[in-house]
Amino acid sequence: xxxxxxxxxxxxxxxxxxxxxxxxxxxxxxxxxxxxxxxxxxxxxxxxxxxxxxxxxxxxxxxxxxxxxxxxxxxxxxxxxxxxxxxxxxxxxxxxxxxxxxxxxxxxxxxxxxxxxxxxxxxxxxxxxxxxxxxxxxxxxxxxxxxxxxxxxxxxxxxxxxxxxxxxxxxxxxxxxxxxxxxxxxxxxxxxxxxxxxxxxxxxxxxxxxxxxxxxxxxxxxxxxxxxxxxxxxxxxxxxxxxxxxxxxxxxxxxxxxxxxxxxxxxxxxxxxxxxxxxxxxxxxxxxxxxxxxxxxxxxxxxxxxxxxx
Amino acid sequence: xxxxxxxxxxxxxxxxxxxxxxxxxxxxxxxxxxxxxxxxxxxxxxxxxxxxxxxxxxxxxxxxxxxxxxxxxxxxxxxxxxxxxxxxxxxxxxxxxxxxxxxxxxxxxxxxxxxxxxxxxxxxxxxxxxxxxxxxxxxxxxxxxxxxxxxxxxxxxxxxxxxxxxxxxxxxxxxxxxxxxxxxxxxxxxxxxxxxxxxxxxxxxxxxxxxxxxxxxxxxxxxxxxxxxxxxxxxxxxxxxxxxxxxxxxxxxxxxxxxxxxxxxxxxxxxxxxxxxxxxxxxxxxxxxxxxxxxxxxxxxxxxxxxxxxxxxxxxxxxxxxxxxxxxxxxxxxxxxxxxxxxxxxxxxxxxxxxxxxxxxxxxxxxxxxxxxxxxxxxxxxxxxxxxxxxxxxxxxxxxxxxxxxxxxxxxxxxxxxxxx
Numbered sequence: 001x002x003x004x005x006x007x008x009x010x011x012x013x014x015x016x017x018x019x020x021x022x023x024x025x026x027x028x029x030x031x032x033x034x035x036x037x038x039x040x041x042x043x044x045x046x047x048x049x050x051x052x053x054x055x056x057x058x059x060x061x062x063x064x065x066x067x068x069x070x071x072x073x074x075x076x077x078x079x080x081x082x083x084x085x086x087x088x089x090x091x092x093x094x095x096x097x098x099x100x101x102x103x104x105x106x107x108x109x110x111x112x113x114x115x116x117x118x119x120x121x122x123x124x125x126x127x128x129x130x131x132x133x134x135x136x137x138x139x140x141x142x143x144x145x146x147x148x149x150x151x152x153x154x155x156x157x158x159x160x161x162x163x164x165x166x167x168x169x170x171x172x173x174x175x176x177x178x179x180x181x182x183x184x185x186x187x188x189x190x191x192x193x194x195x196x197x198x199x200x201x202x203x204x205x206x207x208x209x210x211x212x213x214x215x216x217x218x219x220x221x222x223x224x225x226x227x228x229x230x231x232x233x234x235x236x237x238x239x240x241x242x243x244x245x246x247x248x249x250x251x252x253x254x255x256x257x258x259x260x261x262x263x264x265x266x267x268x269x270x271x272x273x274x275x276x277x278x279x280x281x282x283x284x285x286x287x288x289x290x291x292x293x294x295x296x297x298x299x300x301x302x303x304x305x306x307x308x309x310x
Numbered sequence: 311x312x313x314x315x316x317x318x319x320x321x322x323x324x325x326x327x328x329x330x331x332x333x334x335x336x337x338x339x340x341x342x343x344x345x346x347x348x349x350x351x352x353x354x355x356x357x358x359x360x361x362x363x364x365x366x367x368x369x370x371x372x373x374x375x376x377x378x379x380x381x382x383x384x385x386x387x388x389x390x391x392x393x394x395x396x397x398x399x400x401x402x403x404x405x406x407x408x409x410x411x412x413x414x415x416x417x418x419x420x421x422x423x424x425x426x427x428x429x430x431x432x433x434x435x436x437x438x439x440x441x442x443x444x445x446x447x448x449x450x451x452x453x454x455x456x457x458x459x460x461x462x463x464x465x466x467x468x469x470x471x472x473x474x475x476x477x478x479x480x481x482x483x484x485x486x487x488x489x490x491x492x493x494x495x496x497x498x499x500x501x502x503x504x505x506x507x508x509x510x511x512x513x514x515x516x517x518x519x520x521x522x523x524x525x526x527x528x529x530x531x532x533x534x535x536x537x538x539x540x541x542x543x544x545x546x547x548x549x550x551x552x553x554x555x556x557x558x559x560x561x562x563x564x565x566x567x568x569x570x571x572x573x574x575x576x577x578x579x580x581x582x583x584x585x586x587x588x589x590x591x592x593x594x595x596x597x598x599x600x601x602x603x604x605x606x607x608x609x610x611x612x613x614x615x616x617x618x619x620x621x622x623x624x625x626x627x628x629x630x631x632x633x634x635x636x637x638x639x640x641x642x643x644x645x646x647x648x649x650x651x652x653x654x655x656x657x658x659x660x661x662x663x664x665x666x667x668x669x670x671x672x673x674x675x676x677x678x679x680x681x682x683x684x685x686x687x688x689x690x691x692x693x694x695x696x697x698x699x700x701x702x703x704x705x706x707x708x709x710x711x712x713x714x715x716x717x718x719x720x721x722x723x724x725x726x727x728x729x730x731x
Contacts (some may be wrong), residue, residue: 067692067725137553160497160555162709186365241640248696250499252704272693273404 015143034287040280042156058281072282074253075261080164082235082257083168086177091226093174094181095219101182101209113186117179128243129173135159143255159244162254169255173240177233181226188222189215221305228297235290238263258286339627342371342395344388346381347614353647361643362634365406389414389619396622400615401444402434403684409617410437410444416618417442421629423636430518430678431654434495434612438686445615446636449651450680452578452669453509453609459591461489461572469595473542476598480549483572491549494706495557495573502702503695505575506546506679510597511539512607517679525686527729531720532713540705540712547708555707563587578669581650582657585665594668596676612654619677661684697722 044054097116101109119127128187135142137157146155149257158168192215200206200214238259241249247269249256266279343354354373356398361459362371374395376384382405388394389409398415401408409415418424419442424432427447435445459575462469462479465486472475483491496502515521515535523529529536551557551565566574567587576594584592599606615633616629634640641653642660649663652670661667688695710718724730 066723132558135556136561137556138551138565143553155553156551157556160557160707162493207339246498248499248699250497250700250703251707252700252709269693269696272688272691272696275691278691 031059034266037280037283037287040277041284044277058277059285062278062281063286071169071253071256071261072285073255075258078255079235079237079257082168082170082173082237083231085167086174086230086234087227089171090174090178091181091223092229094178094226095185095223097178097182098185098189099215101186113183116182119176120179124239125243126239127172127176129176132244134157135168160251163309165245166253167254169240169244172244173237176240180229181223182228184222185219188219192218200278202251221302224301224305231293231297232290233292235286258282258289262286316708318426326500327520330665338370339374339624341397341624341627341631342372342374343397343399343616344381344385344395345373345375345399346377346401347399348375348377350648351375357647358640358643361639362631363500365634366630367696369630374658385409389621392621394619394621396619396624396628398445398466398617398619400435400617402612402615403686404689406445406615406617407437410442414620415444416622416625417444417619418446418553418618418629419443421446421632421636423633426636426638426655426657428654428656428678430610430680431656433680433685435615435617438614445617446632447612447654449648450610450612450634450654451650452652452672454576454578454594454596454672455507455509456574456576456584456592456594456665456667458489458566458569458572458588459593461569461590462593464488465572469593470598472602473598473600477545480573484549489572490551490565491572492546492572493565493573494546494550495554495559495562495574496703496706497558497561499699499703500707501559501562501575502543503699504681505541505577506543506706507698507702508609508611508683509575509577510542511536511682512677512679513597513599513604513610513684516605516675517573521614521679521682521685524682525729527727527731530730531723532676532716537712537716540701540715543702543705544708544712545582546706550706578650578652580665581663581665581669583650585649585663592665594665596672606672606676607679608672608676609681610652610673611680611684614651687727689725692722692725694719694723 002075014196041058042053042055043051044058045051062072097112101113106112120143134140135158137143137155139159143152143155146152156164158164196214196218197210200210205213212242235258237257239255241260245251245255245260247260247264249260249264262282265275265282268274347564351373359371359373363369372395381399382401385394385398386409389398394414398409400409400415406415410417423446424443429440431447431450432443433440433448436443439713461467461483465482465488467482468475469478470479483489496610512520515524515529520529520535524531524536531537545703547554551571557565560569562574563580563583565571567584569588569590586700596606596608601639616632618632620623622628638654638655638657638659641655644661645651645653645666646663649661649666650669652666653659659670661670683695683698701710701719702716704713705715720730
């Protein structure tokens with residue numbers, strides 16, 4: 001890279017000047033806190049209340065001490081499941097809805113588009129609270145509705161059972177955020193030139209096979225972007241679990257994801273005093289997980305996606 | 311906004327009287343109280359402070375609370391900045407001990423009023439060796455069971471005194487089907503530990519005897535007396551409402567006050583809320599004992615106290631106020647204004663509220679203790695209190711056996727607490 005710049009040309013000040021605001025703001029708000037977090041994870045407090053440099057001892061504790069590592073792997077596994085549900089439920093439904101919405105024969109597309117997108121702009125607090133009420137075995141409408149169709153036996157206090165709670169919350173999150181892949185795919189579908197579709201029709205490719213053979217390959221890059229956004233969003237998730245299940249992520253840590261584990265450790269909970277150093281260690285581990293995932297996508301997937309220029 | 315103007319006027323009026331008062335009495339001192347009890351603001355302003363000021367001309371008292379969730383953080387930064395009030399409302403155990411160790415709270419061991427409190431009452435605000443006491447105990451909360459008296463009368467159930475009677479009563483309510491036998495859920499977890507384990511436990515581990523032995527390391531959480539409360543909790547499952555796994559704390563409160571449940575495992579802080587919301591007669595009974603005639607133990611948990619800012623320039627006046635807080639007169643005022651928050655004063659306090667009277671009467675026939683996990687034992691990681699929440703909820707749901715839960719708690723405690731190793 002350096003060789004091109006080294007050629008003798010007048011110094012182009014304007015590049016630096018135009019970049020400066022973004023670089024400064026990004027450095028102050030993102031890079032410095034990130035560096036401070038990484039730094040914090042390398043220190044700890046001794047019995048005598050002195051802060052000392054401990055190197056990677058915090059990480060050894062997080063991954064080596066069963067009390068910490070079990071909680072960490074549990075949170076990571078739950079997080080992976082949370083992500084998987086989004087990938088196999090949210091994104092296919094988003095693509096399907098976008099394909100339906102972009103159909104020229106659909107009436108009231110604007111209404112459906114808005115209705116499906118609205119939950120996305122709701123606060124987590126509202127979503128968590130409303131779904132908790134809907135699913136409540138005591139006051140909720142879920143048992144009543146199942147009863148009305150004769151399926152009362154299927155009702156389970158989902159949020160209170162270890163085996164269902166995480167899946168139930170992941171589906172609530174899917175309900176909330178399905179609008180985002182829908183909108184992105186919808187935009188990608190609209191940007192496909194009519195000439196391409198007309199040419200396809202001339203060749204006799206219409207309907208579903210047109211979607212599979214023409215449209216889907218053209219929107220694959222968008223699906224890739226959505227996947228990586230989902231990945232980053234899910235591994236940073238915290239709010240919904242905290243609102244619905246509290247910082248202890250019950251029942252029995254079945255819904256504990258990295259975000260709630262970090263919160264509990266960093267800020268403390270009830271009688272547990274906060275531990276900023278172990279908290280920063282978990283935050284660093286989360287950063288590593290997300291970085292790894294993004295790298296796999298960038299180098300393993302994105303470079304292989306074929307792009308079409310119109 | 312409608313209240314904005316009168317409030318402003320009131321403040322102005324108060325300020326001007328303070329100024330005038332200041333001019334008239336040159337030695338007037340003003341004491342400011344830091345607190346998280348913003349619910350109690352009017353009680354302090356209308357009842358408690360005027361009573362003190364009437365007896366002590368020259369001392370003005372201002373009650374300045376902050377929001378409960380922010381209190382610890384706000385107080386710490388104020389103390390560090392030197393802008394905190396003269397009197398500090400103390401959280402129990404480690405939060406206040408930390409402040410004392412940092413030199414922020416004054417040692418109050420020499421206060422005459424300290425003689426009015428039992429060692430258990432003071433234990434929440436003492437150093438581990440018990441040599442220094444740094445806050446004057448104000449109130450505690452007592453655990454027990456509140457029941458729907460109308461339901462008990464209709465079903466012909468007598469108030470249970472023993473374990474067997476307790477489960478017989480639950481069985482009878484369940485068989486009748488009108489009421490959910492017991493209103494409790496495991497969704498929020500702390501109810502299972504606080505209103506379950508810590509409520510019935512003292513009868514098995516013999517209150518202070520067991521609690522202190524655990525701290526000393528001579529008893530373990532896997533000993534029979536510590537496993538027994540879990541064994542009892544495991545039996546509760548059959549008597550809780552449908553879907554109790556997802557039932558939250560407000561759900562349980564509503565189930566009981568709406569008259570749909572017959573028994574509510576309670577803490578005395580529920581009294582004023584229940585008095586307002588329940589349309590039926592209520593009674594209360596202490597945690598049942600194993601055999602009739604056994605000594606009963608209750609959790610009489612020390613919750614709130616008042617200390618002196620070590621940096622206060624008005625230490626003399628502050629101590630005067632604290633002596634008064636330790637007096638029977640304050641105890642009567644406070645306990646009646648806030649039924650369910652019981653005075654820790656050794657002098658019996660006369661209370662008007664019948665339910666509160668019932669709760670406090672157990673102090674005479676039973677031995678008091680505090681929650682087993684609060685002192686010292688929740689200092690390390692994993693945190694014993696939080697683990698107990700989780701274990702109690704798991705045991706009630708039946709996803710963990712009482713023995714396994716106890717073994718897990720013991721392993722966690724032993725991992726960092728030397729006397730248990």
